[in-house]
Amino acid sequence: MLDLYDKIQEACAKIRQEFSDKPKAGIILGTGLGDIVEELEVEATLDYKDIPHFLTSTATSHRGRLVCGRLAGVPVVAMEGRFHLYEGYSLKDITLPVRVFKELGAELMIVSNACGGLNPYFEAGDLMVIEDQINLLGDNPLIGINDDRLGPRFPDMCEPYDQQWIDRTIKIARERDINIHKGVFVAVAGPNLETRAEYRFLRMIGADVVGMSTVPEAIVAVHCGLKTVGLSVVTDMCLPDALKPSNVQEIIAVANEATPKLIAVVEGIIQEFNHTRMA
Amino acid sequence: MGTPSPNANSADQESQLLQQAVEFVTSKGGDQRLGNQPATAMILGSGLGGLADKISDPVVLSYEDIPGFGFSSAGGHRGELIFGSIEDSPVIAMAGRFHRYEGWSNRQITFPVRLMARLGAHQLIVSNAAGGVNPKLRVGDIVVIRDHLNFMGCCDFMGSRGLQSFSAPAGLKSVDLCSKTEPSTPAEQGKTTQPGETPQRWKPAKPREPAKHRESTKHQQVAGVCPESCVGVVRGYETYDPELSKIAFQVGVRDGFNVYPGTYLATLGPNYETRSEYRMMRRIGADVAGMSTVPEVLAGSAAGMRILGLSMVSNVANPDQPTTADHAEVLEAGIAAAVKLESIVREVLSV
Numbered sequence: 242m243l244d245l246y247d248k249i250q251e252a253c254a255k256i257r258q259e260f261s262d263k264p265k266a267g268i269i270l271g272t273g274l275g276d277i278v279e280e281l282e283v284e285a286t287l288d289y290k291d292i293p294h295f296l297t298s299t300a301t302s303h304r305g306r307l308v309c310g311r312l313a314g315v316p317v318v319a320m321e322g323r324f325h326l327y328e329g330y331s332l333k334d335i336t337l338p339v340r341v342f343k344e345l346g347a348e349l350m351i352v353s354n355a356c357g358g359l360n361p362y363f364e365a366g367d368l369m370v371i372e373d374q375i376n377l378l379g380d381n382p383l384i385g386i387n388d389d390r391l392g393p394r395f396p397d398m399c400e401p402y403d404q405q406w407i408d409r410t411i412k413i414a415r416e417r418d419i420n421i422h423k424g425v426f427v428a429v430a431g432p433n434l435e436t437r438a439e440y441r442f443l444r445m446i447g448a449d450v451v452g453m454s455t456v457p458e459a460i461v462a463v464h465c466g467l468k469t470v471g472l473s474v475v476t477d478m479c480l481p482d483a484l485k486p487s488n489v490q491e492i493i494a495v496a497n498e499a500t501p502k503l504i505a506v507v508e509g510i511i512q513e514f515n516h517t518r519m520a
Numbered sequence: 521m522g523t524p525s526p527n528a529n530s531a532d533q534e535s536q537l538l539q540q541a542v543e544f545v546t547s548k549g550g551d552q553r554l555g556n557q558p559a560t561a562m563i564l565g566s567g568l569g570g571l572a573d574k575i576s577d578p579v580v581l582s583y584e585d586i587p588g589f590g591f592s593s594a595g596g597h598r599g600e601l602i603f604g605s606i607e608d609s610p611v612i613a614m615a616g617r618f619h620r621y622e623g624w625s626n627r628q629i630t631f632p633v634r635l636m637a638r639l640g641a642h643q644l645i646v647s648n649a650a651g652g653v654n655p656k657l658r659v660g661d662i663v664v665i666r667d668h669l670n671f672m673g674c675c676d677f678m679g680s681r682g683l684q685s686f687s688a689p690a691g692l693k694s695v696d697l698c699s700k701t702e703p704s705t706p707a708e709q710g711k712t713t714q715p716g717e718t719p720q721r722w723k724p725a726k727p728r729e730p731a732k733h734r735e736s737t738k739h740q741q742v743a744g745v746c747p748e749s750c751v752g753v754v755r756g757y758e759t760y761d762p763e764l765s766k767i768a769f770q771v772g773v774r775d776g777f778n779v780y781p782g783t784y785l786a787t788l789g790p791n792y793e794t795r796s797e798y799r800m801m802r803r804i805g806a807d808v809a810g811m812s813t814v815p816e817v818l819a820g821s822a823a824g825m826r827i828l829g830l831s832m833v834s835n836v837a838n839p840d841q842p843t844t845a846d847h848a849e850v851l852e853a854g855i856a857a858a859v860k861l862e863s864i865v866r867e868v869l870s871v
Contacts, residue, residue, distance in 0.1 A: 373796040379673025381788045385623040398794040425796045446800035460791055 246388055248294040248337060253344045255292050259285035260309035260318070266511055267342030267467075268312075268319040269458060271354035272493065274474065276500045277507060278321050283310040289322070296324045296334050307338075313508050315515045318345060325453050327432035332382035336461040340391065343465045349406075349514050350467045351507055352459065355496045356452035357434070358475040359444045360424060365478055366499050368506065369422040370410045371402050371471030374456050375448055377429050382457045383464055392464035401459045403468045406510070410470055413509035419502045424449030426473060428456035437481035450475060470510055474499045534627065537588035541635050544587055550579045550603040551639050554610040560869060561633070561641035561825065562613040563816055565648035565832075570858045571865065572615035575604035583616070588631050590618050601632065609869040612636045619812055620672055621790035630819030637823035643764065644820035645828045645868065647861055650784065650810035651793070652836035653801045659836060660857045662864070663782040663808050664768045665829030666760050670814050671787050759821050764828035764868060771864045779864075782807030784831055786814035795839035808833060828868060832857040 262284070270277055287307045289295040297305055305322040312319075324335040342350055358365065387394040407423060414421035427448035429435065435443065435451065443451050450473050462469045476492040476499075545551055564571055583589040583599035598615040605611060614636075618629040633644065650663070657663070765781065772779030785801050787793065789811035793801070801809055808831045817827055834857075 373794050375794065375796045375800055379788075381621065381790065383790050384621050384788065387790070394790055396791045398791050398797075401794055427796075446803055447796055463791065 246390055249340045249344050251293040252341050259287055262316040263346035264316045264318045266317045266349040267347045268317055269323050269352045270321055274353050274496055274500055274503055277504045278308045278319055280504055281308055281310040281312050283308055285309040296330050313512045315511050326378055326430050327453055332380050332457045336382045336457050339458050339461045340465055343467050350462050350469045352455050353472045354452045354455045355476040356450040356473045357477055357479040358450055359479055360449040361480055363475050365475055365495050367475045368502055369424050369450055369473040370407050371426045372423045373425045374401055375427040376456050377427055382461050396464045401463050402471050406470050410510060414506050417505045427451050434487055437484055440479045440481040540587035542638055548581055553579050553603040557610050558642035559610040559612050559640050561636035561644045562611055563617050563646045564615050569598055569615045571862055572602055572613055575602050575606055578602045578604035590624055590628055607866050607870040612641055620788050621811055626815040629815045633816050633819040643826040646813050646816055647830045648810050648813050649834040650808035650831040652833040653809050654807040657833045657836055659833055661778040661833040662860050663780050663831040664765045665784045666781045667783045668814050669785040669806055671785055673788055760829050761826040764826055767868050768864045771867045775863055777860050785809040787811055798837045798839040830861055
């Protein structure tokens with residue numbers, strides 16, 4: 242754990258060589274949601290393999306580069322492609338980029354994912370702002386000797402996603418005529434999709450959507466003191482009594498279709514965050 | 521960080537470390553303090569270390585000096601193994617324990633439990649500070665753990681696979697979780713003793729009694745023959761001892777404080793739970809939640825010890841009205857509830 246501090250410094254040093262602005266926000270893009278980068282005024286692009294200690298992304302439709310630039314005129318860094326526990330990486334390495342966001346000076350993390358809908362009132366293609374989370378990964382990114390320079394030993398999790406920004410996100414979506422839900426995200430390790438019995442169980446314990454990411458990043462964001470907004474794109478409905486075989490291509494197609502809505506919301510959040518800070 | 525701890529992959533190495541630890545304790549006169557009576561092993565959790573200072577004629581060994589031990593990195597935890605007596609009953613107490621969130625494996629966490637079993641402990645009292653999940657609980661209440669839910673993840677599960685592979689290296693059939701496999705005879709057990717290993721000192725003075733509702737001599741045999749050959753949980757058998765639990769309830773009635781039976785849910789930690797996670801825990805039947813105890817209980821149970829699990833409710837989660845958890849508050853509540861736990865422990869020891 243104690244070498245993590247040095248790893249963060251080394252990764253940041255490399256990024257600062259290419260991008261000298263202090264980003265206001267760090268953005269993590271999920272499966273099929275990479276297109277948002279096209280909205281960026283790109284100033285620098287770094288392949289993950291060129292950033293010290295960054296992992297390489299192996300998941301489908303994750304490109305694996307850090308894009309630095311401006312979104313709606315606000316300096317941001319965006320991860321195009323993320324890392325997952327099912328790829329065999331440790332959660333400590335997976336969440337390194339979150340600590341890098343913090344060290345670069347970001348105050349906000351926007352994390353997005355493609356997920357399965359458990360709440361029967363949701364539909365494929367819907368957006369959901371994450372209200373709370375359940376960790377069923379069977380692992381935790383904070384295990385090990387705690388480095389007090391990075392955060393507290395026992396982080397409180399009563400508000401992993403900023404309540405004020407949840408409300409603002411809903412308002413931003415409505416202003417753009419986008420229907421957005423609010424709900425609980427549960428993370429499982431994967432990589433297999435869930436059985437029908439598992440979907441029933443996840444619904445029973447209070448989850449609205451299920452995915453294989455986001456929770457580790459949110460835990461680390463709490464640990465290092467980054468405000469987090471979580472956005473889920475429901476890419477397929479997981480209704481145990483009407484379950485169809487899943488199709489990864491279809492999931493990615495739905496994600497791509499929903500991307501413009503996600504982009505509009507992310508842009509709105511970034512703009513408002515910038516104004517709030519200046520006010 | 522130096523890790524003078526057993527390699528999780530090497531059963532032989534752990535067996536050697538266990539032997540070295542026994543020899544170390546003997547050289548320091550620790551086991552002499554126990555006399556020939558069966559001792560009680562105690563694990564003193566967050567804020568409950570006060571009991572450690574009330575042990576008579578103590579022999580205090582620092583974890584750093586004991587072969588195979590790690591070191592305790594959590595706030596409010598000491599790192600000492602104490603031999604002595606309370607109420608004229610011999611005890612081995614762990615002041616400070618190891619946690620999964622510190623990065624230790626289950627095998628490392630439970631090494632001291634196996635050491636205490638080897639040194640003659642026949643029962644284990646485990647205490648912890650836990651978050652109240654059941655809304656009836658109040659800060660300072662005592663929960664007697666009657667069962668647990670293991671949410672520590674499966675990657676490193678000492679209680680079943682780890683112990684089996686460790687204890688059954690030479691073709692000895694290990695005991696199945698569903699206890700379908702017959703326990704081996706004492707003669708067979710003898711053959712698998714590691715070369716150079718001294719005979720077990722473990723002699724149960726009060727062998728575990730099988731659950732009342734189930735006539736079974738099988739479990740007694742398993743517990744009595746070879747402490748390390750059985751797994752932590754045997755189906756149909758109560759992991760947490762009903763008789764010891766009863767004593768705890770009686771003390772609560774006698775002294776006028778709340779003692780409830782409950783289910784302990786163990787998480788990996790180190791972050792506290794989200795509101796949604798608390799709601800989940802309620803729905804699946806947890807009364808209290810914490811980040812310890814389950815590995816030690818499984819190891820103690822596997823070693824044939826009678827188990828008493830005590831949780832001190834250090835905060836009550838209200839998922840519908842978020843309040844911030846504070847480690848200092850946890851420690852403070854621990855001090856207040858220590859008196860209650862102490863009377864329970866004294867009563868158990870004087871019976």
